[in-house]
Amino acid sequence: MLKTGAQYLEEMKAMRPNIYKYGKLIEDPTTDPITAAHIKNVAMWYDRSCDPATQDLYTTTSFLTGERAHRWNTIMTKPEDLVGNMDMKRDGYRACGSCMGPCCAGWVIMNALWSVTYDMDKEYGTDYHERLKKFAMFAEEKALSLAGAITDGKGNRGAGAGAQEDPDLYLHVKEQRPDGIIISGFKTQICGTAGAQYVLCMPTTGMKPGEEAYALACAVPRDVEGLTIIEARRSSDTRAESEAEGWDGIRSGTTAAYMIFDDVFVPTEHVFMNGETKYSGKPIGQFSTIYRSCIGACVAGQGDVIIGAALGMARVNGLSAKPFQDRLNQMAIHNETTYGMGLGSIMKGKNHPSGAFYPNGLLAHANKVLVGTLPYEVKRMAVDIAGGIVETGCMPSYKDLTSPIYGEKLLSALQGAPGTKPEDRVKMARLLEWLTIGGGIPGCMHGGGSPDTGKLVVRLSTKWDQYVDYARALADVEAPLKEEKKK
Ligand SMILES: Cc1cc2nc3c(=O)[nH]c(=O)nc-3n(C[C@H](O)[C@H](O)[C@H](O)COP(=O)(O)OP(=O)(O)OC[C@H]3O[C@@H](n4cnc5c(N)ncnc54)[C@H](O)[C@@H]3O)c2cc1C
Structure with a gap:
């Protein structure tokens, strides 16, 4: 089923309030300034799914039902599905300027678990895959927004889940019941939780024998009893947060949250891994190939907006592209590099016997390293082009710009090119x-x-000795040039 933005907003209003910020409960996340911009942006993605002009970007034909569905409710079974994922996100960034976690992370978890549950059922005779299939059909039928909770509190990073003093530092099963499980623990920095209707959870890393309680994957309603969400808010900047937002306020945003699971009941049908330590590291492997290829398009989409805003600043400052063309070119090249690398990893991807399609790991992880580097360069060049007004603390607040005492004069000080208003520049x-x-x-x-985890995969996947052999053959070197393995 396809849902409109208005239907989505109505459903969000009906959810149990369980999101806090500044120590207070947010009664209605669709109107509270902490979360409203984010939820409005998610609604926009629903609307773009229903708009004939953008529908093909935001929806696809479901592999499970043959019906048209929001992309974020589907299983990706062919390269075109992954390319569709990328192109939807690039468009979404261009329209909203930011990322929409509930149309991404939970979807990717569902796809990561698709192959893992299939493999577990083959080995153990369990029925996780069938449960996941039913959940995927439920998500599609209800057109759900799905956050993805992977990152545990983790505590002492030098020790594993089972060695932490506080077991809650990793989400875990506290009690097995005939009809389900009771879970407890923390998931942290979870993007777009406020805009989600369901949250999919999976382990952040592989678990060892003895750590069965932490080998856990499941789905819960975002407003399930026992779940408390603390919003870290990324909807807007801290300046707008502390000073009244006016015509210069940011109308876009995502959010990130800390989730406290305190004895949450999960019915059996929504449990997709429960103690299988051997398979607990697999979901993160599958998740990261999809995520790290597609994020190349996310940062490219935002990069497109950054280029536009930098050039827009140059023009409102009374300059043309000419003095900045080298930097603008480089920004565009960086955007296309992460986008193209994502596409490349998809072109070299493979189907798993379960039907799900996964990008090539080496290329996807190499892309993660670029994604952790190039967009920062794009931002640096944008600030360079735009001038000091964009740097921290160099732009007056809306309240000052509209002050009855000096607002008019202050605005005059911000005048730029003829034909533009100071407000345009601000x-x-x-x-x-x-x-x-x-x-x-x-x-x-x-x-x-x-x-670093991307670099680790690059190190492990690259055939270093074979490369030395290519060079030895070309240079005609007889010595094996092997490194002795340390004992
Ligand atoms: C904007 C944003 C959105 C996010 N959205 C989501 C989301 O939707 N869902 C979700 O699940 N998570 C999300 N995350 C969390 C993200 O996945 C984590 O931040 C990331 O996995 C790193 O974990 P950490 O922050 O705990 O860093 P840390 O684990 O504290 O790592 C810090 C540094 O130490 C290194 N390190 C850590 N452990 C070791 C070790 N044992 N040995 C050597 N080096 C180590 C790391 O490589 C890194 O360089 C989001 C994060 C951000 C910034």
Whole structure:
């Protein structure tokens, strides 16, 4: 089924309030300034699914039902589905300026678990895959927005889940019941939780024998009893948060949250892994190939807006593209590099026997390293082009700009090119401030996992000795040039 933005907003209003910020309960996340911009943006993605002009970008034909569905409710079974994922996100970033977690992370978890549940059932005779299939059909039928909770509290990073003093540092099964499980623990920095109707959970890393309680994957309603959500808010910048938002306020945003699971009941039908330590590291492997290929398009989409805002600033400052063309070219090249690398990893991907399609791991992980680097360069060049007004603390607040005492004069000080108003300059600068040093920065560095894990996969997947052999053959070197393995 397809849902409109209005239907989505209505359903969001009906959810049990369980999101807090500044120590207070947010009664209605669809109107509270902490979460409203994000939820409005998610509604926009629903509307773009129903708009004939953008429908093909945001929807596809479901592999399970043959019906048209929002992309984020479907299983991706062919390269075109992954390319569709990328292109939807690039378009979404261009329209909203930011990332929409509930149309991404839960979807990717569902796809990551597709192959893992299939393999577990083959080995253990369990019925996880059938449960996941039913959940996927339920998500499609209800056109659900789905957040994805992977990152546990983790505590001492030098020790595993089972070695933490507080078991809650990793989400775990506290009690097995005939009809389901009771779970407890923390998931942290979860993107777009406020806009989600369901949350899919999976392990952040592989578990060892003895850590069965932590080998857990499941789905819960975002407003399930026992779940408390603390919003870290990335909807807007801190300046707009602390000072009244006016015509310069950011109308876009995502959110990130800390989730406290306190004895949450999950019915058996929504449990997709329960103790299988051997398979507990597999979901993150599958998740990261999909996520790390597609995020190339997310950062490219935001990069497109950053280029536009930087050039817009140049023009409102009374300059043309000419003095900045080298930098603008380089920004565009960076955008196309992460986008193209994502496409490349998809072109070299493979189907799993379960039907799900996964991009090539080496290319996807190499892309993660680029995604953790190039967008920061794009932002640096944008600030360079735009001028000091975009740097922290160099733009007056809306309240000052509208002060009855000095507002008019202050605005005159911000006048730019003829044919533009000072307000145009402020608005463009505020957007760029948000995109480069503010809350608009997507999870380039750590979203989807740290670049170090990408480098680890590159190290493990690259055939170093074989490369030396290519060189030895060409250079006619007889010595084997092998490194002795350390004992
Ligand atoms: C904008 C944003 C959105 C996000 N959205 C989501 C989301 O929707 N869902 C979700 O589940 N998560 C989300 N995350 C969380 C993200 O996945 C994590 O931030 C990421 O996996 C890194 O974990 P961490 O922040 O706990 O860093 P840490 O684990 O504290 O890592 C810090 C550094 O230490 C290194 N390190 C950590 N452990 C070790 C070790 N044992 N040995 C050597 N080096 C180590 C890491 O590589 C990294 O360089 C989001 C993050 C951001 C920034």
